[in-house]
Amino acid sequence: MFHICGTEFIVSKILDLTTGCPIADYVSFDGVGYKDYHSLMTYNEARERCAVDGGLLAMPKDSATNTFLSGLRNDRRWLGFTDVISENQWMLEDGRTLTSSVYSNWGPSEPDGGVIENCASYPGTQYGSVWIDIECSREIGFICQAAQCPSLAAPTNGNVTSVSLYMYLDEVRFSCDVGYVMSGSSTVTCQADGTWTGDAPTCVVNGTWTQWGRWSGCDSQCGFGTKTRSRVCMTCLPELYGSCPGQVQETVLCYDTSRCYDGGADGANFKKNFTLLLQYTSHEWDSCQRNTE
Numbered sequence: 386m387f388h389i390c391g392t393e394f395i396v397s398k399i400l401d402l403t404t405g406c407p408i409a410d411y412v413s414f415d416g417v418g419y420k421d422y423h424s425l426m427t428y429n430e431a432r433e434r435c436a437v438d439g440g441l442l443a444m445p446k447d448s449a450t451n452t453f454l455s456g457l458r459n460d461r462r463w464l465g466f467t468d469v470i471s472e473n474q475w476m477l478e479d480g481r482t483l484t485s486s487v488y489s490n491w492g493p494s495e496p497d498g499g500v501i502e503n504c505a506s507y508p509g510t511q512y513g514s515v516w517i518d519i520e521c522s523r524e525i526g527f528i529c530q531a532a533q534c535p536s537l538a539a540p541t542n543g544n545v546t547s548v549s550l551y552m553y554l555d556e557v558r559f560s561c562d563v564g565y566v567m568s569g570s571s572t573v574t575c576q577a578d579g580t581w582t583g584d585a586p587t588c589v590v591n592g593t594w595t596q597w598g599r600w601s602g603c604d605s606q607c608g609f610g611t612k613t614r615s616r617v618c619m620t621c622l623p624e625l626y627g628s629c630p631g632q633v634q635e636t637v638l639c640y641d642t643s644r645c646y647d648g649g650a651d652g653a654n655f656k657k658n659f660t661l662l663l664q665y666t667s668h669e670w671d672s673c674q675r676n677t678e
């Protein structure tokens with residue numbers, strides 16, 4: 386955290402050309418990430434910009450959060466509630482009604498704009514943290530809120546990239562110590578609902594394949610079937626799971642006539658039956674004929 390331009394922000398590399406101050410990235414308060422946007426937009430444009438972040442226009446639902454948000458910057462900014470659908474029925478961006486929220490902080494005589502003013506905002510200047518209604522088509526700054534993903538620990542025998550807080554589309558990268566290989570994805574991404582796209586990987590001992598074992602018998606003794614062979618991923622440390630690239634088992638097609646009985650024991654009628662089979666398959670007759678004669 387740095388103290389910049391009168392407010393504590395986590396420093397971003399982006400500079401706001403209008404003020405010369407670094408634009409704050411998302412900052413965390415009470416488990417929610419907030420970002421104070423300097424760009425001037427209408428209410429709907431601001432709402433869409435927050436959606437790009439996987440978030441909503443900020444909705445202060447208690448005094449502490451309202452004080453925090455209004456303190457981010459002393460200027461006009463949109464808040465996430467509007468009565469555009471039904472006059473004086475203020476709806477929060479999360480679908481709840483403002484009356485169901487235990488907290489509100491309208492300024493004196495506010496909201497006072499009737500059907501002309503349907504969007505809530507901080508007024509900036511000397512009015513501090515109170516809310517006022519203004520025309521939704523005005524172009525002012527805005528504050529977005531978005532869910533945070535929980536922090537992720539490094540896997541045993543590995544490492545994880547780390548930042549202060551994890552917001553929508555933030556990516557975390559994992560790596561494993563020398564001698565270990567990763568089992569699972571090397572990256573996960575924070576989703577809009579505050580969950581990661583997957584679990585952290587594990588770092589396992591790098592293993593080496595044994596030679597393939599013997600093929601199993603064909604699982605059909607009259608016609609086409611499959612047979613398999615297996616191998617084992619060995620490690621020098623038997624108490625740890627190893628990881629080797631590739632498959633532990635291999636399965637291929639096989640063909641066996643050893644038990645083609647049709648009232649007899651020698652497979653004499655197999656050719657006749659197999660000829661019928663071929664009429665319904667695309668196998669090349671010549672090669673099959675050789676196989677069965």
Ligand SMILES: [Ca+2]
Binds near residue numbers: 496501502
């Ligand atoms: Ca209104």
